[in-house]
Amino acid sequence: MDYKQLISQLVYDNLEALDLTQEQIKYYLSTPPQPDLGDFALPCFKLSKVLKNSPINIADSLARKINQKPLPAELDKINAVNGYLNFYLNRPKFIKDVVDGYKNGAPKTDLGQGRVICIDYSSINIAKHFHMGHLSTTAIGGSLYRIFNYLGYKSIGINHLGDFGTQFGKLICAYKMWSSPQKLEKNGLNELHELYTRYHKKANTNPELDDIAREWSKKIEQNDPEAVQIYQKFKEITLENIGKIYQRLGISFDSYLGESFFADKVGPVVQKLEQKNLIQISDGAKVVNLDKYDMPPCLILRSDGASLYATRDLAAAIYRKDTYDFYKCLYVVAYQQNLHFRQLFKVLELMGYEWAKDLVHVSYGMVSLEDGAMSTRGGKMVKLIDVLDKAVEKIKNIIKEKNPNAKDIDQIAEAVGVGAVIFSSLCNSKIKDIVFTWDRALNFEGESGPYLQYTHARCCSVLKKSGADYNNFLLPQSLQDVKADFDIDDNTWTLIKHIDAFFDKIVLAAQDYEPSIIANAIMDIAKGYNKFYFDYKILDDDPKIQKARLLITLAVKNCLKTGMELLLLKPIEQM
Ligand code: ARG
Numbered sequence: 001m002d003y004k005q006l007i008s009q010l011v012y013d014n015l016e017a018l019d020l021t022q023e024q025i026k027y028y029l030s031t032p033p034q035p036d037l038g039d040f041a042l043p044c045f046k047l048s049k050v051l052k053n054s055p056i057n058i059a060d061s062l063a064r065k066i067n068q069k070p071l072p073a074e075l076d077k078i079n080a081v082n083g084y085l086n087f088y089l090n091r092p093k094f095i096k097d098v099v100d101g102y103k104n105g106a107p108k109t110d111l112g113q114g115r116v117i118c119i120d121y122s123s124i125n126i127a128k129h130f131h132m133g134h135l136s137t138t139a140i141g142g143s144l145y146r147i148f149n150y151l152g153y154k155s156i157g158i159n160h161l162g163d164f165g166t167q168f169g170k171l172i173c174a175y176k177m178w179s180s181p182q183k184l185e186k187n188g189l190n191e192l193h194e195l196y197t198r199y200h201k202k203a204n205t206n207p208e209l210d211d212i213a214r215e216w217s218k219k220i221e222q223n224d225p226e227a228v229q230i231y232q233k234f235k236e237i238t239l240e241n242i243g244k245i246y247q248r249l250g251i252s253f254d255s256y257l258g259e260s261f262f263a264d265k266v267g268p269v270v271q272k273l274e275q276k277n278l279i280q281i282s283d284g285a286k287v288v289n290l291d292k293y294d295m296p297p298c299l300i301l302r303s304d305g306a307s308l309y310a311t312r313d314l315a316a317a318i319y320r321k322d323t324y325d326f327y328k329c330l331y332v333v334a335y336q337q338n339l340h341f342r343q344l345f346k347v348l349e350l351m352g353y354e355w356a357k358d359l360v361h362v363s364y365g366m367v368s369l370e371d372g373a374m375s376t377r378g379g380k381m382v383k384l385i386d387v388l389d390k391a392v393e394k395i396k397n398i399i400k401e402k403n404p405n406a407k408d409i410d411q412i413a414e415a416v417g418v419g420a421v422i423f424s425s426l427c428n429s430k431i432k433d434i435v436f437t438w439d440r441a442l443n444f445e446g447e448s449g450p451y452l453q454y455t456h457a458r459c460c461s462v463l464k465k466s467g468a469d470y471n472n473f474l475l476p477q478s479l480q481d482v483k484a485d486f487d488i489d490d491n492t493w494t495l496i497k498h499i500d501a502f503f504d505k506i507v508l509a510a511q512d513y514e515p516s517i518i519a520n521a522i523m524d525i526a527k528g529y530n531k532f533y534f535d536y537k538i539l540d541d542d543p544k545i546q547k548a549r550l551l552i553t554l555a556v557k558n559c560l561k562t563g564m565e566l567l568l569l570k571p572i573e574q575m
Contacts, residue, residue: 041087059084095552112151115327117326123159132368139425179191184237263307266311284303287299296339331360453575
């Protein structure tokens with residue numbers, strides 16, 4: 001039921017202003033700040049100019065006119081207050097509409113019509129640990145992936161691997177000197193990390209190492225079997241290690257084509273740039289001048305002919321358009337790369353690709369830990385796996401304390417602990433820098449993942465206790481028949497409105513590339529429900545009241561479940 005449509009039609013039918021459209025009126029409708037001022041309001045000063053009358057007169061006369069006839073069943077009351085026309089919904093009818101809409105889960109939609117959304121996210125660097133700094137791109141990207149799929153788009157997850165560059169020559173050089181296949185097998189990523197650190201220490205005083213490293217880099221590019229074999233092993237170890245994290249986070253990718261794949265595909269890109277007269281030579285390097293757009297030049301080829309990060313991204317963007325014919329291509333990358341993406345998109349536009357407008361940099365802020373740890377340099381890097389493990393451990397202890405006989409503690413702690421970490425990165429507007437604190441992330445009573453998990457489990461347990469088969473819950477024909485006994489206070493009413501708004505919030509989250517909109521929406525629902533739960537006896541002795549309250553519980557459960565899944569949290573049924 002589109003209430004704004006209904007209300008604007010009603011106003012329009014009672015207006016004598018022919019140059020106002022119903023759409024305009026619909027657009028003017030607002031939500032009053034308090035429930036006692038109604039559920040929708042028309043601020044009549046917006047009509048003053050057209051109607052050449054004061055807002056108070058307009059509101060009064062509209063109220064008088066509309067009230068002359070019986071109101072539609074959806075509305076309870078209309079009144080005029082200080083130039084505002086306030087509309088009060090018929091609460092039982094509205095509640096019935098809302099719980100009806102959510103009884104089988106959140107509504108389905110085909111808004112996306114199968115259009116493809118490429119999402120470049122996580123995009124890790126080979127031979128590097130997965131640290132806290134990767135959390136946001138992975139969580140935001142993974143969440144957007146699910147949000148777009150939910151809305152009927154087709155998400156394509158791309159892990160644009162950082163697998164190209166001189167560092168791999170250095171790493172092979174270090175490996176040949178100080179390591180072995182056995183050590184590598186045994187220590188995995190830690191071995192690579194140590195080799196890298198050791199190399200840099202040594203190379204400071206032994207510059208000849210860099211010559212050897214350069215040789216290995218060249219050998220990788222020339223497909224030398226030994227170099228390629230060692231390098232592939234590095235890649236394998238990294239992906240295996242990080243794959244375990246992706247599994248825990250519930251994330252997967254459709255493509256792992258990284259920078260090395262595009263390194264030998266930059267030729268045509270450079271040719272095209274030259275054809276379009278976009279290339280200038282600067283100190284022997286090829287660049288695209290972007291003075292006109294207030295940006296430094298975009299470096300395309302170094303003087304030795306080597307491609308750059310941006311060049312490979314140009315080739316990758318063109319490849320993605322050719323391969324997926326995307327509707328949008330998102331890059332979920334930290335704000336440090338704002339300039340890179342502005343340059344990238346501008347160069348593609350100058351090359352004449354009209355789809356350059358469909359590229360979006362989904363930029364986000366930094367996560368740091370409360371003790372300030374974060375930087376990868378100086379050994380202060382914090383591995384994500386350690387944070388996940390610690391979260392799970394802490395949650396396990398909390399659950400054991402609350403409920404020593406709880407079943408499936410390991411499974412529950414894994415879902416709640418991992419969810420807590422993910423949620424801490426998805427609950428704030430993405431562009432903000434955030435500080436991860438254990439207290440906040442794990443607080444069962446605060447705005448946290450565990451709070452959502454707990455509330456969802458609470459709904460499930462209420463439904464289970466009722467004895468109703470809530471997966472196949474049969475709705476009464478109408479909630480109207482419980483109207484007399486079912487007291488709908490303002491808190492309950494606000495809860496229902498939050499549930500009603502949930503679907504629109506998902507659409508908004510996709511529009512703004514902002515999962516935190518969903519996080520806030522389900523947080524409001526969870527808080528509202530907990531208040532409802534403490535204020536009322538859900539399993540009331542009166543079967544009609546009980547049913548109404550169970551139906552609200554079911555709608556809440558369904559919103560929480562869908563919302564949590566869209567935020568990569570696993571909704572568990574008992575805790
Ligand atoms: N690997 C890069 C980094 O760690 C991020 C890559 C983002 N994606 C892209 N297409 N540039 O900084």
